[in-house]
Amino acid sequence: EGPLVETGGGLIQSGGSLRLSCAVSGFSVSDNYMNWVRQAPGKGLEWISVIHGAGTTYYADSVEGRFIVSRDTSKNTLYLQMDSLRPEDTAVYYCTREARPYGDYLDYWGQGALVTVSS
Amino acid sequence: QSVLTQPPSVSGAPGQTVTISCTGSSSNIGTGTGYGVHWYQQLPGTAPKLLIYNNNNRPSGVPDRFSGAKSDTSASLAITGLQAEDEADYYCQSYDSSLSGFVFGAGTKVTVL
Numbered sequence: 001e002g003p004l005v006e007t008g009g010g011l012i013q014s015g016g017s018l019r020l021s022c023a024v025s026g027f028s029v030s031d032n033y034m035n036w037v038r039q040a041p042g043k044g045l046e047w048i049s050v051i052h053g054a055g056t057t058y059y060a061d062s063v064e065g066r067f068i069v070s071r072d073t074s075k076n077t078l079y080l081q082m083d084s085l086r087p088e089d090t091a092v093y094y095c096t097r098e099a100r101p102y103g104d105y106l107d108y109w110g111q112g113a114l115v116t117v118s119s
Numbered sequence: 120q121s122v123l124t125q126p127p128s129v130s131g132a133p134g135q136t137v138t139i140s141c142t143g144s145s146s147n148i149g150t151g152t153g154y155g156v157h158w159y160q161q162l163p164g165t166a167p168k169l170l171i172y173n174n175n176n177r178p179s180g181v182p183d184r185f186s187g188a189k190s191d192t193s194a195s196l197a198i199t200g201l202q203a204e205d206e207a208d209y210y211c212q213s214y215d216s217s218l219s220g221f222v223f224g225a226g227t228k229v230t231v232l
Binding site for chain 2: 035037045050059094102104110
């Protein structure tokens with residue numbers, strides 16, 4: 001296993017909620033910018049959220065108001081709470097680490113968690 | 120529709136060179152922003168892997184057959200000496216100041232003939 005391991009994916013009905021977890025090893029989740037990126041089946045990559053080391057969060061318009069990113073420093077774990085899920089949220093969700101201060105790129109990726117939203 | 124524009128596919132015979140373009144704008148790749156362009160390789164059924172960072176740097180373990188360049192609002196990824204194992208999807212990525220987040224290209228599928 002790598003330094004990022006996502007869990008919590010599954011099948012959920014439209015309008016439901018799901019929480020993804022990303023267990024981090026080898027570095028501190030609170031000392032890094034942590035991002036969530038998703039990939040719909042057969043589609044490209046879409047950035048959806050970030051939590052900065054100081055705790056500031058940002059979201060893509062497509063999930064703003066429905067998704068919340070958070071972290072538990074005692075468990076060194078990142079979370080993505082997803083509410084009011086829609087069929088178009090069906091995707092593999094990747095937990096990633098941003099390589100700051102060296103650059104605005106993603107140097108570590110988890111294996112991904114599949115979320116399927118049925119209508 | 121992706122903020123960064125890539126060709127859907129490119130192909131080449133083993134040993135040849137293929138180039139993938141990535142076109143952005145003044146709010147992301149543009150010279151004045153200072154944001155870098157980065158490239159990821161995604162093999163079938165796996166998570167993306169960092170291939171090129173900060174325009175033209177390779178992480179440890181990435182063969183020097185892969186190289187990147189950036190000019191104005193465009194960037195490119197070149198694969199020289201194409202090999203069968205290079206068949207994958209390739210994505211460019213930058214940061215966009217107007218969106219306050221990362222942006223990706225739609226991806227380019229490289230096929231080795």
